[in-house]
Amino acid sequence: MAEVTLKNLTKRWGDFIGVDNQSLEIHDKEFLVLLGPSGCGKTTTMRMIAGLEDPTDGEIRIGDRVVNDDLPRDRDVAMVFQNYGLYPHMTIFDNIAYPLRVRGTPKNEIEPRVRKAAEQVELTEFLHRKPKALSGGQRQRVALARAIVRTPKVFLMDEPLSNLDAKLRVTMRAELKHLSRALKITTIYVTHDQIEAMTLADRVAVMKNGIIQQLGTPDEIYNDPANLFVAGFIGSPAMNLINGSVQDGHFVTTGGTKLVRVAAPDSPSVVLGVRADDMRVAEEGEGDLDVRIYAFENTGEATLLTVQWGKQRVIAKGDRHLRKDQDDIVSVSLDSDHLYLFDPETGDRIKR
Amino acid sequence: MRDNTLKYLLVLPAVLVVFATAVWPLIESLRLSFTVGRLNRPGSLDQYLGWENFTWAFSQEPAFWNSVWVTTVYTFLTVALTTVLALGLAMLLAPGGRFRSGVQTLLILPFAMSPALIGVSFRFMFNPEFGLFDAFFGVIIPPLADVSWLADPVLAFAVCVMADVWGWIPFLTLVLIGGLASVPQDTIEAAQVDGASGWRVFRDITLPQLAPVLAVVIILKSIFSLKTFDQIFMLTNGGPGTATQTLSHYIYFNGMKYGQIGYAASVAWLMVIPMIFLTYAYAKFVFRKN
Numbered sequence: 001m002a003e004v005t006l007k008n009l010t011k012r013w014g015d016f017i018g019v020d021n022q023s024l025e026i027h028d029k030e031f032l033v034l035l036g037p038s039g040c041g042k043t044t045t046m047r048m049i050a051g052l053e054d055p056t057d058g059e060i061r062i063g064d065r066v067v068n069d070d071l072p073r074d075r076d077v078a079m080v081f082q083n084y085g086l087y088p089h090m091t092i093f094d095n096i097a098y099p100l101r102v103r104g105t106p107k108n109e110i111e112p113r114v115r116k117a118a119e120q121v122e123l124t125e126f127l128h129r130k131p132k133a134l135s136g137g138q139r140q141r142v143a144l145a146r147a148i149v150r151t152p153k154v155f156l157m158d159e160p161l162s163n164l165d166a167k168l169r170v171t172m173r174a175e176l177k178h179l180s181r182a183l184k185i186t187t188i189y190v191t192h193d194q195i196e197a198m199t200l201a202d203r204v205a206v207m208k209n210g211i212i213q214q215l216g217t218p219d220e221i222y223n224d225p226a227n228l229f230v231a232g233f234i235g236s237p238a239m240n241l242i243n244g245s246v247q248d249g250h251f252v253t254t255g256g257t258k259l260v261r262v263a264a265p266d267s268p269s270v271v272l273g274v275r276a277d278d279m280r281v282a283e284e285g286e287g288d289l290d291v292r293i294y295a296f297e298n299t300g301e302a303t304l305l306t307v308q309w310g311k312q313r314v315i316a317k318g319d320r321h322l323r324k325d326q327d328d329i330v331s332v333s334l335d336s337d338h339l340y341l342f343d344p345e346t347g348d349r350i351k352r
Numbered sequence: 353m354r355d356n357t358l359k360y361l362l363v364l365p366a367v368l369v370v371f372a373t374a375v376w377p378l379i380e381s382l383r384l385s386f387t388v389g390r391l392n393r394p395g396s397l398d399q400y401l402g403w404e405n406f407t408w409a410f411s412q413e414p415a416f417w418n419s420v421w422v423t424t425v426y427t428f429l430t431v432a433l434t435t436v437l438a439l440g441l442a443m444l445l446a447p448g449g450r451f452r453s454g455v456q457t458l459l460i461l462p463f464a465m466s467p468a469l470i471g472v473s474f475r476f477m478f479n480p481e482f483g484l485f486d487a488f489f490g491v492i493i494p495p496l497a498d499v500s501w502l503a504d505p506v507l508a509f510a511v512c513v514m515a516d517v518w519g520w521i522p523f524l525t526l527v528l529i530g531g532l533a534s535v536p537q538d539t540i541e542a543a544q545v546d547g548a549s550g551w552r553v554f555r556d557i558t559l560p561q562l563a564p565v566l567a568v569v570i571i572l573k574s575i576f577s578l579k580t581f582d583q584i585f586m587l588t589n590g591g592p593g594t595a596t597q598t599l600s601h602y603i604y605f606n607g608m609k610y611g612q613i614g615y616a617a618s619v620a621w622l623m624v625i626p627m628i629f630l631t632y633a634y635a636k637f638v639f640r641k642n
């Protein structure tokens with residue numbers, strides 16, 4: 001059993017607040033992703049859990065034990081660093097064996113365990129090499145093997161895929177997911193990549209400026225964003241955010257176009273959120289609103305239409321067989337079941 | 353073509369100066385080492401003697417062997433002490449170390465002093481009548497209260513070592529701080545998380561990655577220790593007796609005091625042998641591929 005509990009965790013450097021009074025419970029065997037833009041305090045949170053950074057305030061529990069005063073080595077965690085932190089002067093074998101050696105594992109157990117870990121990440125041919133002689137992806141696997149060679153209470157991974165090229169990242173993502181399902185160990189995973197978060201996580205904690213904005217399953221985060229920040233951060237292309245007001249149960253754009261029924265009280269100023277997926281594109285005159293195409297993009301699997309909507313530009317996803325050109329007129333309709341309203345002042349979601 | 357001529361013409365003065373001040377004296381000293389070479393005997397500078405100066409040093413001169421022994425012990429002790437102490441200091445002062453502050457700038461001070469000046473000031477400090485260290489050691493180690501430091505062969509040697517270590521620690525510390533800064537922090541943190549104690553992190557992670565810098569530091573310091581002259585000259589002048597007479601001092605004494613410039617030149621060339629080894633090792637470490 002190793003749940004991780006953060007209670008009112010705070011990290012300050014002088015006046016600067018890196019992590020601001022955050023509480024979070026990570027369940028046993030859960031894969032939790034800390035997601036947020038660069039500089040939001042993800043790494044700091046993880047380093048505090050690992051014991052590499054002292055919290056200014058608050059409590060960290062691993063299992064039943066408060067670990068605030070424990071050294072990193074006494075916390076029984078394994079960490080994959082963003083730049084891997086491999087030992088350049090040791091062979092791959094020795095790199096993977098190091099956590100076993102320093103923890104006094106009997107000599108005859110070391111070799112089979114290193115081989116097994118290396119097999120799990122498909123590294124067995126490279127055991128005699130030094131890290132310098134490996135590619136980025138292979139180094140990443142070494143870092144992973146070094147983490148899984150023991151059975152720690154918690155895995156900590158800090159953007160482990162961010163140094164890989166796009167294609168390798170997708171492959172490694174799947175391998176990571178497979179591995180984590182097989183190992184069933186509590187994992188805290190830091191990333192700024194929302195696709196990684198969506199695909200890997202049991203639950204995602206979306207962070208901004210040292211504060212967790214929303215904690216939930218990938219479905220909840222995607223379908224039920226708590227505020228403007230989460231809505232804008234999750235999803236690709238990003239959710240369209242349109243300024244306007246609510247009058248007589250309808251959303252009205254700042255340009256004065258009465259657009260769609262919304263179940264919300266009248267309000268002079270709201271932000272309407274709608275995903276590109278949830279907009280239907282039709283021929284001119286056949287939908288709710290005729291708009292001019294600003295840019296037409298064909299990604300192969302779909303088409304993306306950036307359309308001019310009053311003073312704003314909005315992205316809609318069209319059928320992959322749709323063919324249009326810049327300055328053509330199309331008609332878009334909104335799906336009133338998948339609209340989100342936000343308060344522009346606070347950013348909070350306005351629930352119906 | 354014209355360009356090339358001009359290029360060589362412009363470099364020529366520098367080449368000539370180097371030749372006149374470094375290459376020629378070197379060749380001349382090598383020539384002298386095979387002559388009788390007495391300053392007070394005209395014509396002896398051209399009187400060819402063969403290898404006799406060298407065999408003389410090996411077979412007839414206990415003072416030569418004494419200075420070899422003194423230099424060896426002196427080099428070994430100063431290199432070991434300076435390196436270990438500087439490494440300790442560097443660990444404390446390096447980024448992320450425990451005592452990083454303005455102290456660093458203060459540290460450089462001893463290095464800014466000339467060795468001769470260090471020699472003079474240590475001589476004053478250990479003066480039996482008004483020396484600061486003399487009084488200080490007398491208080492913390494009472495049996496040492498009445499000794500006259502520089503008159504005792506072993507203690508005088510110890511003072512020489514102390515002065516040298518004191519003078520060299522700053523430079524070595526700065527170099528090692530630079531070396532430590534180039535050890536990636538995440539390898540150290542990875543080892544901490546992997547379960548290594550502070551000592552194991554140092555032994556398994558920091559030290560091996562610092563090894564190339566450490567090797568260069570040790571070789572450089574060995575070269576400087578082997579050459580030590582001015583400090584000893586001002587501090588003890590090789591005494592008492594020949595207790596602190598290093599090879600350089602021995603060469604100076606024979607060449608300048610006794611006028612045996614031929615013999616002095618041959619001993620100087622004997623010193624070249626360990627120097628060549630060290631310089632070769634140094635070059636190998638500094639210019640090794642990646």
Ligand SMILES: Nc1ncnc2c1ncn2[C@@H]1O[C@H](COP(=O)(O)OP(=O)(O)O)[C@@H](O)[C@H]1O
Binds near residue numbers: 016
């Ligand atoms: N040692 C430090 N001293 C001062 N500020 C720091 C320190 N470490 C991190 N920060 C700041 O804290 C904020 C959060 O950093 P970090 O947790 O690394 O963000 P990220 O979410 O990108 O991992 C950043 O603005 C960073 O500049």
Ligand SMILES: [Mg+2]
Binds near residue numbers: 039042043044
């Ligand atoms: Mg980070």
